[in-house]
Amino acid sequence: MAPSPADTILWTDPQRAEVFRAWLAGIAPAQGLLPDTVRLASADASFRRYFRVDTTDPAAPTRIVMDAPPDKENSDPFVQVARLMTEAGVRAPTVLDWDRPNGFLLLxxxxxxxxxxxxxPARPEASRPLYDRAIEALVKWQQASKPGVLPPYDRALLERELALFPEWYIGRHRGIAVEGKLKERLERSFKLIVESNLASPSVYVHRDFMPRNLMVGNNGASGELGVLDFQDAVYGPVTYDIASLMRDAFLSWDEEFVLDITIRYWTAARKAGLPVDEDFGAFYRAVEWMGLQRHLKVAGIFARLTLRDGKPRYLADTPRFIAYIRATASRYNELTPLLRVIDEIEGTSAITGFAYGRV
Incomplete structure (x- = not known):
C-alpha cells in the first residue's frame, strides 16, 4: 500500500507528531477533514510550518493547518491580527480551531x-491591476488603525532592527570588524534614519506587505487579494508597508514603475483620509528612508538565517537589498557616510539615479 501524504511529513519530535495526529483526528468530524490527506504546504523563515488537508466540503475542499511550536512561536499575535484584518474588511485567514497549548491552528x-x-517582471503594465488590488487592501488595513492595539514600532524596535546589519551582515557574514570610522559612520546614519522614521504618523503596519504574502485566489487580478504572514504587525510609520510592497525581497522594479504605484497609493491614501504628507516629494523621501530601515534589517536577517538557522537560500537575495541601500543612500547628502560604508564592505563605487525631496 502506498503511504498517505500524512506519512511523508517529517517530525523532529515524535511526541509532537502524536499530539498533532490526535488533535487533527479529534476535530476532523466537526470540520469535515480527511486526516490521511494532510501534507506539507509551505514553510517560512520562522519555525512555523503549514500543512494542507482535504475536506468533505465541495465549497471549501481544503484547509490549512499551522504548526507553530509554542516554545518557539507565539500564535496569539496571529490570531489577534487575523481578527483585526477581517474587521477591517481585508481578506485574511479565518481561525477555525486553535489548540493553543500545543500551537496548532486550523485555517x-x-x-x-x-x-x-x-x-x-518583464511586463509592469500587466501587473498594475494586481498592485491596485494590493493598494486597496493596504488602505483598508490602515484605515482601521487605532493606537494602543498593536505593539508600537518605537525607537527601541527601530534600533534593534538596524543593529542586525552590523552584527550579522557586516561582522559575521562579511567578516569585517565594526569599529573605528566604519562604526562611527553607521551610528551617525542610523540615528538619522531612526529620527526620520519616527517623524512619520503611525498606522497599522503589516511589516511584510509584499507579493509573496498576497494571495490572488481564483480570480486573478480582478479579485480581492488575501493577506498572509501578518503576525508581526505593529503600530508605526504610514510609509512602511508601501515601501515593503515596492521594494520587495524577491522582486525588483524599474524606478518609473515604483514611482507610479507609490503615487497611486499616495492618492488613494489621501482620499481615504490617511495621514500621508500633502507634498508627494516629502512623502516619497519618507518612504525611501523607511525602506532603507527595512533593507538594512532584512540584509541582517538573511545573513542570520544562513549562519545561525541553516537556511542559505535567503542570502542569495541579499544583493537586491544592498542595491536598494546604495540607491537610496546615494540620493541624500546626509547618507553619504552610509554609502561609504556599503562601498567599503562591498567593494563598489558611487552610483547615480533620480533624486527626490531635499538632500
Missing part, C-alpha cells in the same frame, strides 16, 4: 497562488 485556505507567482 481556511486562501489558495495556492501568490501575487508573486503570477507577476511577470
Amino acid at each position: 481556511d485556505d486562501l489558495g495556492r497562488q501568490t501575487m508573486l507567482d503570477v507577476i511577470d
Whole structure:
C-alpha cells in the first residue's frame, strides 16, 4: 500500500507528531477533514510550518493547518491580527480551531497562488491591476488603525532592527570588524534614519506587505487579494508597508514603475483620509528612508538565517537589498557616510539615479 501524504511529513519530535495526529483526528468530524490527506504546504523563515488537508466540503475542499511550536512561536499575535484584518474588511485567514497549548491552528485556505507567482517582471503594465488590488487592501488595513492595539514600532524596535546589519551582515557574514570610522559612520546614519522614521504618523503596519504574502485566489487580478504572514504587525510609520510592497525581497522594479504605484497609493491614501504628507516629494523621501530601515534589517536577517538557522537560500537575495541601500543612500547628502560604508564592505563605487525631496 502506498503511504498517505500524512506519512511523508517529517517530525523532529515524535511526541509532537502524536499530539498533532490526535488533535487533527479529534476535530476532523466537526470540520469535515480527511486526516490521511494532510501534507506539507509551505514553510517560512520562522519555525512555523503549514500543512494542507482535504475536506468533505465541495465549497471549501481544503484547509490549512499551522504548526507553530509554542516554545518557539507565539500564535496569539496571529490570531489577534487575523481578527483585526477581517474587521477591517481585508481578506485574511479565518481561525477555525486553535489548540493553543500545543500551537496548532486550523485555517481556511486562501489558495495556492501568490501575487508573486503570477507577476511577470518583464511586463509592469500587466501587473498594475494586481498592485491596485494590493493598494486597496493596504488602505483598508490602515484605515482601521487605532493606537494602543498593536505593539508600537518605537525607537527601541527601530534600533534593534538596524543593529542586525552590523552584527550579522557586516561582522559575521562579511567578516569585517565594526569599529573605528566604519562604526562611527553607521551610528551617525542610523540615528538619522531612526529620527526620520519616527517623524512619520503611525498606522497599522503589516511589516511584510509584499507579493509573496498576497494571495490572488481564483480570480486573478480582478479579485480581492488575501493577506498572509501578518503576525508581526505593529503600530508605526504610514510609509512602511508601501515601501515593503515596492521594494520587495524577491522582486525588483524599474524606478518609473515604483514611482507610479507609490503615487497611486499616495492618492488613494489621501482620499481615504490617511495621514500621508500633502507634498508627494516629502512623502516619497519618507518612504525611501523607511525602506532603507527595512533593507538594512532584512540584509541582517538573511545573513542570520544562513549562519545561525541553516537556511542559505535567503542570502542569495541579499544583493537586491544592498542595491536598494546604495540607491537610496546615494540620493541624500546626509547618507553619504552610509554609502561609504556599503562601498567599503562591498567593494563598489558611487552610483547615480533620480533624486527626490531635499538632500
